[in-house]
Amino acid sequence: MSEAAASGKPKKMQCRYLKTGGTQCRGIAIRGQDYCHLHGRHRHPHFRNCVSIPLLEDLDSIQVVVSQVVQSVLTGQIEHDAGTLALRGLRIAATLLGIRLHQERVRKTAAAATPALPPAPEPLPEPVEVITETDTGDVLAPESEYEGPGGKRELRKVWSFEKMLYNEHLRQQGRPEIEYEDDFPEEGYLTREELIAQREEMIDIVGPARAHLLPPIEAVADSFAVPGAPES
Structure with a gap:
């Protein structure tokens, strides 16, 4: 699916x-x-x-x-x-x-x-x-999903920290990553707890000295967490 x-x-x-x-x-x-x-x-x-x-x-x-x-x-x-x-x-x-x-x-x-x-x-x-x-x-003709006026799905190359975290979450679960903008869930990417955990992992990767380069977790959680998710 x-x-x-x-x-x-x-x-x-x-x-x-x-x-x-x-x-x-x-x-x-x-x-x-x-x-x-x-x-x-x-x-x-x-x-x-x-x-x-x-x-x-x-x-x-x-x-x-x-x-x-x-x-x-x-x-x-x-x-x-x-x-x-x-x-x-x-x-x-x-x-x-x-x-x-x-x-x-x-x-x-x-x-x-x-x-x-x-x-x-x-x-x-x-x-x-x-x-x-x-x-x-x-x-x-056979039923097929719409792939744009050119007959192919166009990648929307819009990078964001939240989408990177979401794909990282999918990789950890052994699920395929998402490439197309329309396939990202509208209701939100991750819960607040998942976002916090992912951000802590990113801090371990980039190092504490560069942690300030990452978006504040409050802004990330408020904008992209699933509505109704429990807050920490």
Whole structure:
């Protein structure tokens, strides 16, 4: 059981929508549902008789609709004028998608730690290998926890003395350490007695001469002890 589950925190799940190319949406699902806000409302095609139009959110979906429109025009399923109008709309969708992708690249470059160097390319998402079909005909990706918009859990590199003590406490109990910020328990890290004991051990490590460098135990205990824990 993960620390997040042990602390009673609800898991953040990933949207199970499958895009046209077989890749899974990287959005966070609405709690208790299979889809994110976007795909929960717009996942079904607008027309089912002639041209099936998915949500035009990537190049794969645009390419599929272009192929369907061209085929429908050539086979006489839709009028030439309607096909021309549809292709114009698809051109607009492709242009807007290109602008959005360019803006994302610019933003990532600006946020890079070394702007002079280009950011490392992100790995392309791979199609899922296992799918589930619901009673309503929807095809879903496997259930998985949400790992951020980039498809991977981002480490929040926020160091604190309290978190160091908490991981030391886990090591002494033979339990795995916690890496991700969201997995630290919200209700507190250690009891007051545990904090005092850990601080005394740290004093033995750093030496009495450097004990003043450690945070006062009162401030640590008041901020991070479990609510309702007995006071010494």
